[in-house]
Amino acid sequence: GAVVSQHPSRVICKSGTSVKIECRSLDFQATTMFWYRQFPKQSLMLMATSNEGSKATYEQGVEKDKFLINHASLTLSTLTVTSAHPEDSSFYICSAQDVQGAYGYTFGSGTRLTVV
């Protein structure tokens, strides 16, 4: 089945530094990838939708200059949290859809970001 690899699974960084999270579709090509944020015991909140070769579409209230998304190829999207602060600490999850446009979305295993 479709597999989405997300890396790293955990990262601790100092306040003010930047962190990059990678999301790769391993056995399919993904035209569209989604980035979510999840707080403890809460639902997934969509942050942005990235389409290969074009600018990401950010949800209302998400700072595009803080959460930089790049979808340079059909198998890789990256989320960079710039100038991270403790309030950015969260669980970030990506999901991908294949180019055939099938309804199934596959989620990555998530990245636990802790900013100290």
Next chain:
Amino acid sequence: QQQVKQSPQSLIVQKGGISIINCAYENTAFDYFPWYQQFPGKGPALLIAIRPDVSEKKEGRFTISFNKSAKQFSLHIMDSQPGDSATYFCAASMNTGNQFYFGTGTSLTVIP
């Protein structure tokens, strides 16, 4: 505005019992309704999904019941097991390539 409403927030069921989680939606343009299972520290995994042209779909111990007129759908877990203890999210989407709208999640605990 919560596009998909999910209940209950938490659920405790004895081993062997039936777990039932309910979701409701307003947007009649939704045409795909998946359920996801999430274990702590992991991403959600697709459990089962249904489209509005059928009223029920069963896969093993998991069944989705769909009521189009009421705009409601539910997940039934038969013979619940401790290994089913996880958080379950319902979701809805419209058309191919569009985002999912997730419910608020249900924390299921199955006690031995």
